Amino acid sequence: MSFDGSYTATLSPTASENFGSHVLSNSISSLASTTSSRPSSSNISKTYRQASQLFLTRRLPEALSTVLPLISPSSENADVNGLIEPAPVVRASRSTRIKVWSLYLTILNAILELDPDEGKEAFGTQEWRGLCKKVRDGDVWEEVVQFGYHGVEGEVDSDVVINLATLLLAHAKSQAVNQKRLENYLASSTTPNLDISQRLEETKISRFSSKRRSPSKGVASGADTPRDLNARVKILELYTLHVLLRNNEWDYAREFISVSAVLDDERREAFLQALQSLQEEQQESERKQHEEQQKQEEQLQKDLEEARRLRAENEARERRRLDEERAKREGSEVDYGIENSQSAPRSKNKPRTSSGSSGLSRAAKSSAPKGKKAVAPPSFGARAAVVIMNFRKVIEQLGATLKANPMLLMRLVAFLISIVVMFGRKGVRERIQQILGTGWNKVRSTAGMGVKVSYI
Template sequence: MAPNSSISSSLSSVISPLPPRPSQLSSSSHITKTYRQASQLFLTRRLPEALSTILPLVSPPPLDQPNQQYEPAPVIKASKSSRVKVWSLYLTILNAILELDSDEGKAAFGTQDWRALCTKVREGEVWEEVVRNGYHGVEGDVDADVVINLATILLAHAKSQTLNQKRLENWLAASRSSPPNLTSDHFSDPIPRRYSSPASGKRPPIASGTDTPHDLNSRIKILELYTLHVLLRNNEWDYAKEFISVSPILDEERREAFLQALQSLSDEAKREEELRREREEKIKKDIEEARRLRRENEERERRRMEEERSKREEGERVKTEDFGVSRPVSPVSVASSGSSGGGILKKGKKIGGGTKAGGERRVSASGGKPVVKGRVGMVLMNLRGLVESIAVAFKTNPYVLYRMLAFIVGLVLLFAKKKVRERVVKVLGDSWGKVKGTVGMGTKVSYI
């Protein structure tokens, strides 16, 4: 029993992990310190300082000299938990930056840098950056929590979900469980490599291996993002249902929950489509109704204008008939009337003055009544036309009424001054005196 115990103790000492090197400890402390500093800056909404603080951890050091050896990003040397925290914070900072207003983002980062950050996220370049700088270019080695953050930020800001779907399918195909690599590289490299490579087909084989309950939950979250969000955004409902139905990771309860959620999303999408169609139809009906009302108004206005024009023409015709303008007078009738008139005048002279006066009285008695009626009708028609024209003018241009009211108010204000009234009365008195003198002179001349 003693030899066996000694052998087991020696084996345990052989396979026990080696103590960390001082350089690794200093690097880990530096990463932890930088992560805390960037977290504090992010929590205080100092996004430019937070981004500049976290960038040296996720980017390889710049090559200052031509012969300088390439070094990976410091985040590669961190532990899994630290690596996940650093990448999650970096993606969270990028998401907060893209949620800023355009003017605010340009003011904080500058126009060129702001556009570069937006392009990197919206075009999906950030996924390639994470794989290249954090996982030696091996897409299947990306931690599940980092994949969740990448898929979420692309769902929120990417122009199209095609790249997001392709990346998730590649990760699901490349992250199948495989036996651990126990070569010497496994101890020197903090990220163990896998023998499997990304599948070349369009659809990924469904991953079935999980190491811990946390890995299982993370993989289920990735399946949720892939089937209930990314595939649906790309209008692949049937494939999402098929993927959920054959996934070995999901038990019956989770599979039923996924299918119910998919059905609810499908019903909601159909309702939204119906509502959108109803809104479009309502808008079309409103447009047609507006066009019909406009045509009716135009037709009503045209009929009204025709009626007004016909009324004006009828009034003008009545006025011309009252004065006899529409009856042409021929030269023969003028001559005959002149000759007959001459005979009558001669007869009147022969008969005497009484006969002439009686003839004039008969003519005035017989022809005076129609002439008076015509003049009264003409005055009434003129007044009616004036009123109609004023009404039309007020309808078409209400500012005429405002100008007339302003003119009347101006006259009232003008005559409110005593000096103006006295001057107007004086001018009217002088004018009336001149008129009276002229009329008196004319009366004297006619009497003479």
């Protein structure tokens, strides 16, 4: 229990003298016992230096385990009412408190920058995923507010807010949580007051007042100093020129800068110019991206048209080749004596004519136009060439058919495999040999009979 001067001042001197002295003695004894059980500021500084050294040597698991006891409340030292002892960092000085929280957030940033395999190996799969989730979901901000500032968002030190916002900008899945937290902080924290005369008057009054103050506010905290103003400007810069722009709220950022009471005219103009430059850069980037996408689409369309043109040319060339081969085949085809065989019987049945008529016929034949020459029977070489050409055409047509219809090739392969399997059976081979032997005997006997008949 702490001594509240405003409460004792309301009591009359005659009626509450003994009560006031009793409350004062109890408060002093309670404060002494509580202070003796808490770690001193030197121990906090020593632990901070040890964790910093571990972090600088890239021993992240040891650095995190060293700094965690400073920022985590301890349930072992709960009082009679069941209240949990606050974290040791709460009772540290403002500079020490900022250093401890900044080191913790820096360690988290380094952990999230590790490769997944390296992080799982260093911390274990579950712990590494938990640390990443805490930062990416924005839960680390609530952890800082609850453990370090009694759940009061406006009491968070401005330097810690800057580190939190920067951490979420680098690793958060969405900037919605970051925007909401910054808006809550800006709405709940007081605007810095740089009126020196007023600050001196408040300092004199605070010396004679025992009103309880938060550890992060008041004269000792430097809430209304130029340094705090610079920190507030940095927070506004993160909020308006980074977080809001990531959420695509350009108009709201411009309006917020225009009505902000923290910014003077020079800074406001600088913020608006920076916002305009960023918007122009984004528009230029979007325009280049759109042009690049349009070029890719045009190139794809050209490639498709070129492919269609090449296919049409190949089809036309193939048709011309087939027409030429068909014309050559028709020109090389020869009548193999069908007309002669039909005219032979007619010449047999013709009555013999006299020598005069034969002479007339010879004269008529000789008077026939010389342009039309009698077609000679093809030689053996010509017939072989025709057979080879036809066989080649069959092979080319078969190749084109198989290329157009791959399933036909699969069926042919399956058919050949089935033939090989069928011939692999001994009974089938014997049966085929028997059939071939019988056929060959019949052919040989038929040929022998033909020879005998020819001889006769």
